[in-house]
Amino acid sequence: MSNMAAKLKAMGMDVNETFLVQFIINSLPVEFGQFQVNYNTIKEKWNFQELKAMLIQEEGRLKKVKEHSVHLTVQTNAGSNKRKPGKNDKRKDKAPTKDNVSRVRKEVKCFFCKKTGHIKKDCQKRKEWFESKGIQYDPNHKRT
Structure with a gap:
């Protein structure tokens, strides 16, 4: 100016x-x-x-x-050769099958005991740990 x-x-x-x-x-x-x-x-x-x-x-x-922000994008099935569902698919709402659910359960790892097959809120060792500390166990409780 x-x-x-x-x-x-x-x-x-x-x-x-x-x-x-x-x-x-x-x-x-x-x-x-x-x-x-x-x-x-x-x-x-x-x-x-x-x-x-x-x-x-x-x-x-x-x-x-000044506030800083980050935008996160997640791409699932990266590198997969499987065909994605299109317009001509007869079954649009594909419910998970028994095979898919069992495969996903095997891949899941617990953050508490580090074993596969379950998640932290379902962990028996975590429940026992809470009881040993005298804390009421609530699997749906989230930290703030």
Whole structure:
């Protein structure tokens, strides 16, 4: 913005500094909303250099408090050569068969006792451990 004001001044058009400051304030992105409100509530107005210093400080603050997020995608049956169900399949809602359920149960590993065939909430050793500590066992209890 200061470069544009300098170019306009070189062409003979003088840009008022208060106009330039207000123009910059109005063109800030949404993240600077709180900054804009604070500027509008103070009685004394800043010149261009003060505004520049405050914006640099605010940008640094925003970088520190910026939330980071990660989007996770999971692909099942990766590398499988099996044909995926299509439009012409007669049976659309395929229920798990006995063979599929037993195969899945064999592949499951308990996080508590590290044995295969069951999961942690169904683990007998975990239930016994809770009872030995005098804690009421609830397999559906989730930690917060």
